[in-house]
Amino acid sequence: MEMKAEPKVKKRAKQDLFQHHDYYAVDELLSEDQLLAREAVRSWVKQEVSPIIEDYAERAECPTHLFQGLAEIGAFGPSLPAEYGGGGMDEIAYGIIMQELERGDSGVRSMASVQGSLVMYPIYRFGSEEQKRKFLPKLANGELIGCFGLTEPNHGSNPAGMLTNIRDDGDAYILNGSKMWITNAPIADLAVVWAKDEQGKIIGLIVEKDSPGFSAPVIHGKWSLRASVTGELVFEDVRVPKENVLPNVVGLKGPLSCLSKARYGIAWGAIGAALDCYDAALRYAKERIQFGKPIAHFQLTQKKLAEMITEITKAQLLAWRLGSLANKNAATPAQISMAKRNNVAMALNVAREARQIHGGMGITNEYPIMRHMMNLETVITYEGTHDIHLLITGMDITGLNAFS
Ligand code: TGC
Ligand code: FAD
Numbered sequence: 001m002e003m004k005a006e007p008k009v010k011k012r013a014k015q016d017l018f019q020h021h022d023y024y025a026v027d028e029l030l031s032e033d034q035l036l037a038r039e040a041v042r043s044w045v046k047q048e049v050s051p052i053i054e055d056y057a058e059r060a061e062c063p064t065h066l067f068q069g070l071a072e073i074g075a076f077g078p079s080l081p082a083e084y085g086g087g088g089m090d091e092i093a094y095g096i097i098m099q100e101l102e103r104g105d106s107g108v109r110s111m112a113s114v115q116g117s118l119v120m121y122p123i124y125r126f127g128s129e130e131q132k133r134k135f136l137p138k139l140a141n142g143e144l145i146g147c148f149g150l151t152e153p154n155h156g157s158n159p160a161g162m163l164t165n166i167r168d169d170g171d172a173y174i175l176n177g178s179k180m181w182i183t184n185a186p187i188a189d190l191a192v193v194w195a196k197d198e199q200g201k202i203i204g205l206i207v208e209k210d211s212p213g214f215s216a217p218v219i220h221g222k223w224s225l226r227a228s229v230t231g232e233l234v235f236e237d238v239r240v241p242k243e244n245v246l247p248n249v250v251g252l253k254g255p256l257s258c259l260s261k262a263r264y265g266i267a268w269g270a271i272g273a274a275l276d277c278y279d280a281a282l283r284y285a286k287e288r289i290q291f292g293k294p295i296a297h298f299q300l301t302q303k304k305l306a307e308m309i310t311e312i313t314k315a316q317l318l319a320w321r322l323g324s325l326a327n328k329n330a331a332t333p334a335q336i337s338m339a340k341r342n343n344v345a346m347a348l349n350v351a352r353e354a355r356q357i358h359g360g361m362g363i364t365n366e367y368p369i370m371r372h373m374m375n376l377e378t379v380i381t382y383e384g385t386h387d388i389h390l391l392i393t394g395m396d397i398t399g400l401n402a403f404s
Helices: 032-049 051-058 066-073 093-104 106-126 129-140 253-287 299-327 333-357 359-363 368-379 388-398
Strands: 146-149 164-170 172-183 190-196 202-208 230-241
Touching: 032 093, 051 172, 051 368, 066 106, 093 253, 093 299, 106 129, 106 146, 106 172, 106 190, 106 202, 106 253, 106 368, 129 202, 146 172, 164 190, 172 190, 172 202, 190 253, 190 333, 190 368, 202 230, 202 253, 253 333, 253 368, 299 333, 333 359, 333 368, 333 388, 359 368
Parallel strands: 146 190
Antiparallel strands: 164 172, 172 230, 190 202
């Protein structure tokens, strides 16, 4: 991708006053490396993201110059092996990095989630050695930007019904179909695309940007995730060399395994958005005077703040425990679903309560609340909707499949 330099527009540099909140001393459960990773990403977010993000979100423009910085702080594939350009860290460090990024903006966390968990991870897990060597280091250092194409216009929650297909043509496959709602699609150099072969089996392909017949138009008009670019992927008789097929997976478990990796990151990420809203609301409540007192003095405001930190604390503990399981390779997809669902819904509720505490000011871009709230409407939908994750839990505990 050709990176745009940060434009020299006059921007209101926002002061980022965020302070961490750790009511149950969860930090005591973290290793020195995990804490160091958190500090590094937090200070990068304060310096590079917070001052510009409201302006980019307002203009509905992706701050593409941040890809380079994200690569430099190791946000792409933090828990993938270092030999392929990953960070070589553990799953909790990966989660914490996502939390800090989403504290800045869900769209910035999305840039990292897609690149690391939905593009690098499938190539690492299902790719050939040649594919790994060719693509992973350049994805890790931000030289190449990738996207992940699973959702279609008529198949969102039910990707098994996908219509995108390939036909054998000697040394290549001919790819036809379309994908919808694809993060980073319009700026990506390559797309990991899931399609059905002539036997109806789902396989993964790496489709490179300049392939004739391949286009990636922008989806305009989003009121959510405005600092992230979303597009379609359109394939009209695109020739994909057979060497670009991911050789080591067949079936829906391929893309769903990538989703498990990314959903795990979102379970942590959402806590970051919630912490930012809570932090702003706590500060505002102590400063804003009504009826001769700070509004924090009133019981109804205290109820809101107390419930917010209670829910954040529960989410922090859920994420930490999930991370401990993931470090032993023992986190099940259903456990990941529970944490993604709970923590994103928690963050959205915290954002709504924080908005109330800010009164009229809460709807302005002087505070991060509305941006987080609008972003979280996407986060509660993508990577499996709130209800789909509930049904995954339902299936896991009853053994009965509500999808069929
Ligand atoms: P089902 O029969 O249940 O499963 C098919 C095969 O997959 C396995 N499996 C998983 N493997 C790993 N991780 C998971 N989370 C898995 N879930 C299922 C399963 O064991 C089975 O394996 P095998 O060996 O028996 O073949 O499949 P189903 O068709 O009944 O679907 C179940 C359902 C509804 C849960 C699934 O389709 C689903 O999760 N739907 C939601 C779709 C979704 O999340 N889409 C996300 C698109 S990507 C995106 O949103 C990126 S946003 C990025 C950003 O900007 O951050
Ligand atoms: P639908 O599946 O049509 O669902 C509509 C409603 O019906 C939801 O409330 C859902 O919960 C409900 N529903 C569906 N089935 C059931 C059921 N069985 N029981 C009860 N209720 C049900 N996808 C990608 O592949 N790659 C990306 O990079 C990507 N990025 C995205 C970025 C953004 C900004 C957005 C908004 C989406 C992105 N997505 C991406 C797509 C996302 O994963 C889908 O939007 C999501 O999976 C839901 O699919 P859908 O929008 O088609 O909704």
